[in-house]
Amino acid sequence: MNLRKKPAAAPQIKAASVDPKRKKSTINDIARMANVSKKTVSRVINDSPFVKEETRLKINTIIRELGFAPDPQARGLAFRRSFLIGMIYDNPTAQYVVNMQQGILDAMRGTSFELVIRPCDRAVPTFLADMRHFIERQKLFGVILTPSVSEDDRLVKLLHEIDCPYVRIAAVSLDTAATMVVTHDVSGAADAARHLADLGHKLIAHISGPPTFRSAHERRRGFAEGLSERGLKLARQYDREAGYTFESGIAAATELLSLKPRPTAIFTGNDEMAAGVYKAARDLGLEIPRDLSVVGFDDSPVASRMWPLLTSVRLPIRDMGRMAAEKLFHRRTEKRAQNDDATDVIPTLVVRESTAKPPAA
């Protein structure tokens, strides 16, 4: 810590407000200058309706002139709740995490909240104890949960027990509308299925994510539904489970592509696995999209760095973060009514170069 102490500069309040080392003003200073009690200043800060308009105006003017901002720590101590929002996540995709953080920060701009981040691992034995410790100790105002930790019922139960507000982001509604941002992965996956069917594919395979992810189920389900709309079926032997990773995508695709008849199209549960399909196809001498069409999910940056550019299903991650944070803030305000509605997000299919008509049989 930098311990250099400079003698306090200007005692006068006037010149002091330009001096970077001036003592920051407090609610007491404002109260004194406005000739009211600090409690009244507190009322203004907290938007209490029980303040005469004239008083409020006077106080607000002084606050603005002094550039006063209430100390969140002091406020938190008295409120018995901090102004910290926690983001709890276990999504391994960096771009997802960063976009989500950005979205939450978008919503927090101009508020007195700050974002504290908390990656976690649901598999460690101390998971729940860690989360509880984190939340209670910091007296978090609330938390935002992203998949797959957002699907963890033990955690949500804990949140209720310790009375911590939360918003969950998930592929399907798992909770009351007021706590959910629902991404409807089913719909995006169905788009992918229709796209492939409409190109003329019949031998269509799917590589799904791990069963511990709800999104893996939803994407698979949506894909199957989309196919059946077009009179097609997801055949058992073309239906593989993998782990949302590049390597697991290679393995699953290698098996799939050695089948007879070989599928002419593969839809993967995320882009990482699609990259694995690319690798497996190349190793087998297959050309995309001539010999094989591929559709991913996420529209991550790799999707547009791959060659050929990957057709993928896009979710507006940043917007989702913003909406989740807004929901959390509004849960304590009069806007409750409108926030009791579910927040729905519909994915869109981004068609690029990795899909084409099936090879002539």
Place this chain on the structure above:
Amino acid sequence: MNLRKKPAAAPQIKAASVDPKRKKSTINDIARMANVSKKTVSRVINDSPFVKEETRLKINTIIRELGFAPDPQARGLAFRRSFLIGMIYDNPTAQYVVNMQQGILDAMRGTSFELVIRPCDRAVPTFLADMRHFIERQKLFGVILTPSVSEDDRLVKLLHEIDCPYVRIAAVSLDTAATMVVTHDVSGAADAARHLADLGHKLIAHISGPPTFRSAHERRRGFAEGLSERGLKLARQYDREAGYTFESGIAAATELLSLKPRPTAIFTGNDEMAAGVYKAARDLGLEIPRDLSVVGFDDSPVASRMWPLLTSVRLPIRDMGRMAAEKLFHRRTEKRAQNDDATDVIPTLVVRESTAKPPAA
């Protein structure tokens, strides 16, 4: 002291400690039970040497039994400084940001600190005011700066003015050793140069990052130095400036590859631009590495998703985050001596498939 709370087995403190809604114990409870003043408990919490060993033991036992953890907000209010570490960054690469966050969190595990994140844009007019507001309002314990915002002298000047401890991560030492984690990009870039020279390349080009990034200069300089060690020179027409983005990489590479004689190798300031080189090469019908060798910098995940796998220079980002945070913590302890040493990070060249002998002339 170690403040991690273990869900300790409930002692005589009755069933309350199992009840999730129990009132959390405070320093007063501990004091009462230990038959000492709260000030003495405070001394134990803060590792003061002026406590009798016996007293310390007794108090620590009770603390452990009750699973007591001091309230960071109350502590912060009294200390006039919070237990929040800020990470301030403007690096656009998601993987970089996430790895850095992870590293900082690694160092914070088991402490009472939390990480608050703050992306920023040095170009907006309110940049300095925003940063100041952020730091002063939250009374941050300290901040960690990553490139390129770590190179901003105005910000560092502000940090001194408001007495905020900081650690800077940068490609070259810009400040006193105690505040720096230096990544020595020069060394990694020189490795890339030697690697290409040793393969037999003579017509070697470089695409550098934007001049606003110190790393862009250092990587270019290191590359030129590595070449000159091998008796080669970075020719003017083979030396291009771009923007660290995929698109700018495409543009620069397209120009470079239309030159006569065409360069047989390109070193790019980061992997994103290397991906751009891949694209440009493909569009021109050139095959990597047969017709063109490519080396990137960052060893980001795309490097091993591209085809052929990209040879790239790797920096241990997560470790760098951890080291930066440790430096920040230790600046207030007796370990000062050892932390006054600069922290040096040496990049390593990861050779993959994108480099080979130059085509026979």
Place this chain on the structure above:
DNA sequence: CTGAAAGCGCTTACAG
């Protein structure tokens, strides 16, 4: 080595 008092900057609970 230990403690009683005052205070950090706010809000709650109560009173008017």
Place this chain on the structure above:
DNA sequence: CTGAAAGCGCTTACAG
């Protein structure tokens, strides 16, 4: 609509 008192859970400054 407004205020005086007490308190949130800690630490500092002082005293012994």
